[in-house]
Amino acid sequence: MxxxxxxxxxxxxxxxxxxxxxxxxxxxxxxxxxxxxxxxxxxxxxxxxxxxxxxxxxxxxxxxxxxxxxxxxxxxxxxxxxxxxxxxxxxxxxxxxxxxxxxxxxxxxxxxxxxxxxxxxxxxxxxxxxxxxxxxxxxxxxxxxAGISPTKWRLAERMKRHIREHYREPLHVGELAELIQRSPNYAISLFKEATGQTPVAYMQQLRIAEARNLLLNSDFTVTEIADYLGYYDTSYFYRVFKRATAVSPSAFSVMRDR
Missing domain, CATH: 2.60.120.280 (Regulatory protein AraC)
Incomplete structure (x- = not known):
């Protein structure tokens, strides 16, 4: 019902x-x-x-x-x-x-x-x-x-959970493959089949979500946020953030003061 x-x-x-x-x-x-x-x-x-x-x-x-x-x-x-x-x-x-x-x-x-x-x-x-x-x-x-079996969903969720727990660290496809006991190519293919995105894209989503939170609710500088989230090149962080949100980190942080 x-x-x-x-x-x-x-x-x-x-x-x-x-x-x-x-x-x-x-x-x-x-x-x-x-x-x-x-x-x-x-x-x-x-x-x-x-x-x-x-x-x-x-x-x-x-x-x-x-x-x-x-x-x-x-x-x-x-x-x-x-x-x-x-x-x-x-x-x-x-x-x-x-x-x-x-x-x-x-x-x-x-x-x-x-x-x-x-x-x-x-x-x-x-x-x-x-x-x-x-x-x-x-x-x-x-x-x-679409042919997504319950087993595939469970394996994809296992990889997602691992990425959520380590999203600030470099992503190694080999670790995901080992986690589900499959080959790296299969791990990437399965993840995309189940979620519609690659493991790297999913990790970037998590990082940008936390970046938005820190820009609005902390006193961290953009450089400090980039370093905290694992972006060792601040200019690259700027590009990734703007591609995901359509605004720069600096412009986004202005919203906190409105």
Whole structure:
């Protein structure tokens, strides 16, 4: 059974952001325009047009626009009591981001969901819950076709956990391979298949997330932050940070004083 609590449509809201909090319900999100940045359990993740995001209950989450351009997205907040094995998307039990093939159709279903909750006609929650289940089924069907087995997910999560624990240190693919007892090439391929990014890109996300935190909440200089995060060339840190956030570290730190 699925119980829908609320549905939202964010339509290019300037300076949009959500404070860090452990979410009290499951959240399903479809980004239809632009990009936004999530910090999920201290990991920085960008979601953009065409991405469907599942945030399970209890996840520590914050979010904001990615740069100066606001985004558009639909969100549905719900609880469910489906047994394990019923809905593959929910079975993962962790933050999940995936590309949706027929985004136009899914966007229309989210639009119908939002309309049902706004108009509050008789049986509107029952009808809206059915739409959420349909969207979850579409996402699960596409996930199943991707061929990611539970074993692969577990191995990928093992590598992610290792990177989270050592993200300030140089990343050695050989260590990841040894961790899952596979070859280096297989480790890289598996990680990208399961997460959509390389181990190095994932490590950079963690570093940039911590850099943003330190720029806003510490007295560290940019050079000190770069050194702390394992960037021994400050100019390279500048380039990586600007590529990830669209602003320089110096410009980003000004936000603290606004």
């Amino acid at each position: 699925l119980t829908l609590h609320s549905a939202y449509y964010d339509d290019r809201i300037p300076n949009w952001r959500m404070a860090p909090v452990a979410v009290e319900s499951n959240i399903l999100v479809l980004v239809t325009e632009g990009r936004l940045v999530y910090t999920i359990n201290h990991t920085l993740i960008t979601a953009e047009e065409g991405d469907l995001v599942f945030i399970p209950k209890g996840t520590f989450r914050s979010a904001e626009n990615d740069g100066p351009h606001p985004h558009r997205k639909y969100s549905a907040l719900f609880d469910h009591s489906f047994p394990h094995g019923t809905v593959p998307l929910f079975d993962l039990g962790c933050f999940t981001k995936k590309r949706i093939g027929d985004i136009d159709y899914v966007a229309k279903r989210f639009e119908a969901l939002h309309r049902e909750m706004q108009e509050e006609k008789p049986m509107h929650r029952f009808a809206a819950a059915g739409i959420v289940q349909e969207i979850a089924a579409i996402a699960s069907r596409e996930s199943g076709s």
